[in-house]
Each structure stands twice: as C-alpha cells, then as structure tokens.
Amino acid sequence: EAQVTQNPRYLITVTGKKLTVTCSQNMNHEYMSWYRQDPGLGLRQIYYSMNVEVTDKGDVPEGYKVSRKEKRNFPLILESPSPNQTSLYFCASSLTGTGGEQYFGPGTRLTVT
C-alpha cells in the first residue's frame, strides 16, 4: 500500500529534551515536506526537500532541523523543544515539487511541557 508513515503518533516531552519524529514514504517520491497544523492557522510548512541531500526552509523553520540521507526518509528533529512547538505535525510527499498531489502522513501530536 502506497503510504506515508510517521512515528511516533503521539509524544509528550519536556522542554529542552531533544526528539526526532520519523517520516517514511514508499512511493519513490522526490519531494518531501513537513508541516505543522495549529488551530486557526491551517498548515504551515516547516522544511522541505527536493531530493536526497537537498533541503530548504519553509515558512516556520525556527527550532527545527531536517535531513534527507535516503530518498524514502525525512526525519524532523527538535534539538531543544519549547512549549510553542506543541502542535500537530504532518509529513507529506509528492512525486516532484512541481507535481500535483501531496500525500500526507497520519500526523504526530506533540506536547512540550
């Protein structure tokens, strides 16, 4: 089944404790992206990757890091989480950046206390 998977689905952590949210797609997509969803703000792009070893900032990159060492994986790293990073996070992928549909993962609900 073609899909985007994220782990963990739910995470509660404390301020300053480094964490990684994994994202993997099995569709051989070149383009991958991370979004955060907050009430009243819709989804906002954090980082994106056009292909292996090529990443760039989205609209809200502060406090986040990413890497793309393999085509299928695009982990999101929070080196020192803060309460304002409490949010619902989605990973998405598409065949290319100029293509149409982006496929979204199931989401990761992160709470930072």
Next chain:
Amino acid sequence: QQQVKQSPQSLIVQKGGISIINCAYENTAFDYFPWYQQFPGKGPALLIAIRPDVSEKKEGRFTISFNKSAKQFSLHIMDSQPGDSATYFCAAKDAGGTSYGKLTFGQGTILTVHP
C-alpha cells in the same frame, strides 16, 4: 501574513443542502489550487484541484469555481451528507522559485452536516 484566506471558519448544513467554502489569495504566481479534506485523527487528503486556466471543475458532488480576476476560488458540495463532515482546507501552490513545491494553506473550515 496569510496569503490564502479561507471562510467561513465553521459551517453547519442540513443533509441534502449545499456547502460552500470560499478562499481568496494574493500571490498571482500560484498555479495550482487544491482542496484537502481532513477527518479527525487523519492527515489531509486531496479532494479536488484546479489550475487557473479553467473556471470550474466538477468531480461528483464536489465542484471548484475559480475566478482568476478576483483571485478567489470556492468549493461547492452538493447534496451534502453526514459523511462529508470534516475539516476542509483550500491551498495554493507557487509555480516555482524559492517556494518550490510549497502548499500555502487556508485556515480551514469545519463542516458539520446534520442528518
């Protein structure tokens, strides 16, 4: 700076009614306008999309109307069903440049269809 503005924030319709959600954008470089549907606990999923060279696209009960001069587009759900109850997001994608592949989303509309 919200480049895509969506309204209303919430919408309640009766079964069989028409649901209408509106979006307005500012960036004339947008070249792809999708609507995503999101059920609780799930990621958004593409519902229907349009490119600016057409004024309307219909897929089943779902229709996008697009007004390029007014920089507005809307989603119409005909014969709304309780199963359509979800959050709907409009979005727009830039043709390229520094915003390669990025979807800019509206704020979302929570649709509730009463039986």
